Amino acid sequence: MKRWGWVMSLAIISGLVLSACGQSKEAAVSTSAANITVKIGILKNVTHAPGFIALQNNYFQQAFGPNAKIEVTSFDNGADFATAMATDQLDLGYVGPGPVINQYLKSKNIRVISGVNNGGAVLVARKDAGIRTVKDLVGKTVAVAAKGGTPDLSLRSLLQQEGLKVSTDASGVQIVTRAPADTLVAIRQKEVDATLIAEPWGTQIIQEGTGTILVDWNKIPPKDGNYPLTILVANDKFLKDHRDLAKKAVKANKQGIDFIQQNPDKAYELISSELKVLTGKGMEPALIKAAIDHLKLTQDITLADINEQAKISYDAGYLKVKAEELDFSKFLDTSLLDELKKEK
Structure with missing residues (x-):
């Protein structure tokens, strides 16, 4: 009986130790996540x-x-x-x-x-820039938020579809970078002629009365806006x-x-x-x-x-x-x- 009691005691102690170890491990994980x-x-x-x-x-x-x-x-x-x-x-x-x-x-x-x-994203043209179609962008300046950004890539794809080239002179379309808020100001002050810009900036330009939508979001490449x-x-x-x-x-x-x-x-x-x-x-x-x-x-x-x-x-x-x-x-x-x- 004494031997059996000793075995039972050892089992209980071992269980408690293992349980404590498990709790310590869980506590450590919890503390790590909490911090x-x-x-x-x-x-x-x-x-x-x-x-x-x-x-x-x-x-x-x-x-x-x-x-x-x-x-x-x-x-x-x-x-x-x-x-x-x-x-x-x-x-x-x-x-x-x-x-x-x-x-x-x-x-x-x-x-x-x-x-x-x-x-x-939408392509917006300044109202008094004489732009009625994408082909009218030749010789114009178009703003994007950043080179290599998604609107920039969409603009370049759109120009390529229309057979237009990107250039640094009036022979093609000039692409410049402006932060979206700065683009609104640039449109107002006639520093840029158009912009391919993420919403809500495009809608804001329209509501201000300074621009018109040249290409709506569901016609922007690739896949007509489903990109x-x-x-x-x-x-x-x-x-x-x-x-x-x-x-x-x-x-x-x-x-x-x-x-x-x-x-x-x-x-x-x-x-x-x-x-x-x-x-x-x-x-x-x-x-x-x-x-x-x-x-x-x-x-x-x-x-x-x-x-x-x-x-x-x-x-x-x-x-x-x-x-x-x-x-x-x-x-x-x-x-x-x-x-x-x-x-x-």
Whole structure:
């Protein structure tokens, strides 16, 4: 009996030790998750609306946990965002595909983890610039937010379709870079003749009465507006160390999309509130509605979409290797999105 009692005591003690070890391990994991800071990047465009909603409704915070800290950095263009992502200044965020495609080929440490929206950019001509068709852009100056950005690539594709060339003189179309807010001023002051610009800036130019739509969003190449304008990306280190949080970010993005579709009027108010946080100035709900109406909200994105953007970037001279010679299969990682779809 004494021997049996000793064995039982040893078993109990061993169980307690193992239990304590398990609790310590769980506590360590919990503490590690609680102390994390997630750095999210986003552009100051209404085309990033699902991200705005996810921030305003605390979808990211709810997903990451109450003790996680979220740092948000806003950008005027995708090129600066892509550089910040590649240099570990950001963990994840919203951007156009053009800049991160270019950056991926340099650093190989960025992954696309979800779509956000397609389309959402318009070609606007200054009212008194004498521009009635795309061919009238010869000898004119057209503004884009950044070289290599998605609107820039769309503009170059459109000009190529019309048989027009990009030049630095009046023999072709001159492309200049201006931040979206600066483009509004440049149109007013007649410094530029047209712009291919993401919403809501295009709609704002129209409502001011200084410009007219030359090519609407659903006719902008490629695929008549059905191209990825905004995507959700993450860097490799974050995906490796915190894959669970990246998956939760994809879910938060979907919650943002769903909220806009199900509660549009409330969404416009929240988008305006987030714009005020990022820029210091909100926006009229009617203007936001007009912008949202000019895009297609979707999580879906394919390798064909990426390859098409890469081809346009190569044709524009931003890539030195032909798109068909490049492998973007690792750049696009929809495994998190696929897992979430299966869990429904």
